[in-house]
Amino acid sequence: MSITFDKAANIFQLNTKAVSYLIGIADEKYIGHIYFGKKLDNCQGGYALLRTDEKPFVPSKNERDKAAFADAFPYEYPTSGAGDYREPCLSVRTAQGCRICELVYTGHEIIDGKPGLYGLPSTFPKEGAAAQTLEITCEDAYIGLKAVLCYSIFEDSDAVIRSVRLINESKEPLYIERVLSACMDMDDESFEMLTLTGSWARERHMTRCPAAYGKHTASSVRGCSSHQEHPFAALLTPGTTQDTGEVYAMHFVYSGNFLALCQKSQYESVRMVMGIHPEGFEWVLDPWESFQTPEVVCVYSDQGLGKMSRTLHDLYRGHLIRSPYLHKKRPVLINNWEATYFEFDSDKLAAIAKDAKEAGIEMLVMDDGWFGKRNLDDSSLGDWTVNEEKLPGGLPALVERVKAEGLSFGIWFEPEMVSPDSDLFRAHPDWAIQVPGRIPTQSRAQYVLDLSRPEVVDYVCECVAKILRSADISYVKWDMNRQFTDLGSTFLPPKRQGELPHRYILGVYELQERLITEFPDLLLENCASGGGRFDPGMLYYSPQIWCSDDTDAVERLAIQEGTALLYPLSCMGAHVSACPNHIVGRSTSFETRGHVALGGTFGYELDITKLSVEEKEMVKKQIVLYHQYGNLVREGDYYRIASWQENHRYDCWEVAAKDQSEAVVTYVQVLAGANVRSRKIRLKGLDGKAMYRLEGTEKTFGGQVLMYGGVLIEPQEGDYRSKVLHFIRM
Numbered sequence: 001m002s003i004t005f006d007k008a009a010n011i012f013q014l015n016t017k018a019v020s021y022l023i024g025i026a027d028e029k030y031i032g033h034i035y036f037g038k039k040l041d042n043c044q045g046g047y048a049l050l051r052t053d054e055k056p057f058v059p060s061k062n063e064r065d066k067a068a069f070a071d072a073f074p075y076e077y078p079t080s081g082a083g084d085y086r087e088p089c090l091s092v093r094t095a096q097g098c099r100i101c102e103l104v105y106t107g108h109e110i111i112d113g114k115p116g117l118y119g120l121p122s123t124f125p126k127e128g129a130a131a132q133t134l135e136i137t138c139e140d141a142y143i144g145l146k147a148v149l150c151y152s153i154f155e156d157s158d159a160v161i162r163s164v165r166l167i168n169e170s171k172e173p174l175y176i177e178r179v180l181s182a183c184m185d186m187d188d189e190s191f192e193m194l195t196l197t198g199s200w201a202r203e204r205h206m207t208r209c210p211a212a213y214g215k216h217t218a219s220s221v222r223g224c225s226s227h228q229e230h231p232f233a234a235l236l237t238p239g240t241t242q243d244t245g246e247v248y249a250m251h252f253v254y255s256g257n258f259l260a261l262c263q264k265s266q267y268e269s270v271r272m273v274m275g276i277h278p279e280g281f282e283w284v285l286d287p288w289e290s291f292q293t294p295e296v297v298c299v300y301s302d303q304g305l306g307k308m309s310r311t312l313h314d315l316y317r318g319h320l321i322r323s324p325y326l327h328k329k330r331p332v333l334i335n336n337w338e339a340t341y342f343e344f345d346s347d348k349l350a351a352i353a354k355d356a357k358e359a360g361i362e363m364l365v366m367d368d369g370w371f372g373k374r375n376l377d378d379s380s381l382g383d384w385t386v387n388e389e390k391l392p393g394g395l396p397a398l399v400e401r402v403k404a405e406g407l408s409f410g411i412w413f414e415p416e417m418v419s420p421d422s423d424l425f426r427a428h429p430d431w432a433i434q435v436p437g438r439i440p441t442q443s444r445a446q447y448v449l450d451l452s453r454p455e456v457v458d459y460v461c462e463c464v465a466k467i468l469r470s471a472d473i474s475y476v477k478w479d480m481n482r483q484f485t486d487l488g489s490t491f492l493p494p495k496r497q498g499e500l501p502h503r504y505i506l507g508v509y510e511l512q513e514r515l516i517t518e519f520p521d522l523l524l525e526n527c528a529s530g531g532g533r534f535d536p537g538m539l540y541y542s543p544q545i546w547c548s549d550d551t552d553a554v555e556r557l558a559i560q561e562g563t564a565l566l567y568p569l570s571c572m573g574a575h576v577s578a579c580p581n582h583i584v585g586r587s588t589s590f591e592t593r594g595h596v597a598l599g600g601t602f603g604y605e606l607d608i609t610k611l612s613v614e615e616k617e618m619v620k621k622q623i624v625l626y627h628q629y630g631n632l633v634r635e636g637d638y639y640r641i642a643s644w645q646e647n648h649r650y651d652c653w654e655v656a657a658k659d660q661s662e663a664v665v666t667y668v669q670v671l672a673g674a675n676v677r678s679r680k681i682r683l684k685g686l687d688g689k690a691m692y693r694l695e696g697t698e699k700t701f702g703g704q705v706l707m708y709g710g711v712l713i714e715p716q717e718g719d720y721r722s723k724v725l726h727f728i729r730m
């Protein structure tokens with residue numbers, strides 16, 4: 001790993017183990033993108049890729065056609081107003097109302113390590129392992145704006161981490177209308193664009209479309225990263241598979257509004273940008289103030305999507321997730337939401353805990369409905385006092401009862417919200433996000449609290465902390481069940497209203513930071529109506545995130561496939577729930593539900609007291625499997641073998657130990673077929689020279705046979721059947 005500057009060639013070269021990233025400074029000091037791809041031993045000749053000797057030439061050779069140059073140059077960080085008509089990263093309005101900004105190189109620094117980003121989630125170096133950061137400074141001297149383009153690399157990762165810092169060095173305020181975090185200008189290779197799209201209960205489905213002329217986006221202006229689109233985009237060379245093809249990916253370490261955009265230009269170049277969504281955004285930068293963008297993780301893979309996934313998984317496990325639970329076995333939990341919804345009391349929870357303990361479950365999580373007068377979803381958010389009619393003796397009594405049954409205890413909160421029917425709203429109606437004089441739009445009968453107000457952050461923080469101090473609580477599920485409307489803050493002055501969406505997210509981050517600082521042993525699971533805020537930003541605070549409210553085993557295959565494209569399996573909240581499934585009404589076998597949930601953090605979301613004796617026995621067996629494979633699933637390398645989204649019949653994924661000593665393969669036959677024979681499944685990531693034994697049998701296989709030949713999976717009778725195979729190196 002190294003970052004170097006070749007002064008003679010005017011090229012910065014960032015080298016990871018397998019990848020190089022090259023940036024050039026053109027004669028006129030424009031900063032251009034040269035290369036992101038397979039590792040180069042040296043950068044000789046790379047400067048030519050800036051095409052400054054090609055028409056329309058750099059301005060010094062052709063001042064009269066400067067605009068044409070600007071519209072063709074491969075910028076590292078494009079700005080608006082000076083001739084580049086492609087999508088810009090930066091738009092700045094001056095006090096005089098002009099919107100022209102042109103950045104030129106003024107200096108750089110290569111530093112050891114990687115600075116954190118104040119108030120924002122960010123990747124960090126591992127203790128004792130090397131990291132380096134390049135900070136390129138550029139300026140628009142005319143408006144007095146300095147921008148620092150930051151690039152970091154880690155010795156054990158092939159990702160390049162980018163962010164930007166703006167500093168107002170003028171004497172007047174500057175109005176930042178758009179400040180994205182990263183750009184990549186490349187030549188077109190008939191790319192396809194891969195995004196993750198969906199809806200509530202249908203999150204993160206993989207979507208591929210041609211990146212043809214024009215602009216293609218993934219974005220959110222919903223106040224959160226959203227169920228609908230994901231802060232991720234990748235450009236794929238034609239025919240890219242799990243193992244072949246080139247992938248250029250960007251993933252945003254942020255939880256609010258975002259824009260990911262690819263644009264194919266008139267010159268058949270492709271620009272990919274990512275950052276905070278400019279819609280509704282404006283930041284007033286007073287003299288000598290600075291603004292820090294969130295980070296974008298850039299990944300190049302020359303071995304298809306699989307390598308991209310594993311690069312991201314390792315980066316997030318090694319350099320983003322801070323929780324002490326990261327490498328620990330998570331407790332098998334049972335959550336009462338689908339078991340009881342709002343209708344529960346201490347006796348019901350204690351009964352669940354009793355049966356859960358007998359089956360081997362380790363934690364009871366009490367979901368929504370334990371506070372204020374909340375017997376439905378239409379009241380009490382903000383009133384974080386225990387409902388003693390449901391829970392006599394309050395939390396201490398309940399927690400002791402659950403602990404006496406042998407389980408630890410977890411609790412649900414939705415701290416960022418307020419119900420119109422709540423004491424909090426009656427006391428502080430101005431604490432809700434709203435535009436004075438307009439009736440704010442309700443969603444799930446609730447409003448969003450204005451977390452740009454420091455006193456609201458303090459109030460919310462204290463409410464949650466007070467509950468956590470009151471009893472022995474090991475886990476918090478932090479929910480967020482509505483998206484933004486009526487963007488207005490009664491706290492911010494008119495000229496700063498455009499800062500609200502970003503200030504809100506900074507407030508969320510501050511809340512969670514304070515929480516995990518005061519309760520360092522807490523296991524925090526984020527959630528937003530299922531997986532509506534599943535993003536790298538939230539992973540900085542919680543090691544796991546509830547994947548989706550859709551717990552149907554078949555629906556989950558697509559959701560978990562899309563999620564695992566980017567995130568380690570140890571992050572994906574996955575539970576076995578009752579049948580027929582509450583969202584789609586489908587019935588799947590208990591075994592298959594278990595196998596699918598074992599691909600995530602694992603737990604239960606059902607009324608265990610209502611299970612049959614046989615089903616309770618299956619719970620016990622599933623928990624044995626979890627203890628057997630849990631460490632491997634959490635720490636291993638993920639390989640996607642087959643996708644039922646593509647083949648419409650079966651799904652298959654594998655997790656192989658990093659030392660290749662074992663691998664677990666999950667195969668789900670979604671649809672049975674008539675007169676079909678065994679299917680050959682080829683494993684990946686094994687030691688080709690070693691022998692492996694299939695657990696529970698005397699069958700042995702050479703690693704190469706398993707990888708190049710495959711293993712036969714017999715067809716099963718009926719739909720939604722599954723198998724887990726465990727191979728152990730002999």
Ligand code: DGJ
Nearest residue numbers: 337367368527529530549
């Ligand atoms: C949405 C979550 O995704 C569910 O699991 C549950 O906690 C409900 N909210 C409670 O209101």
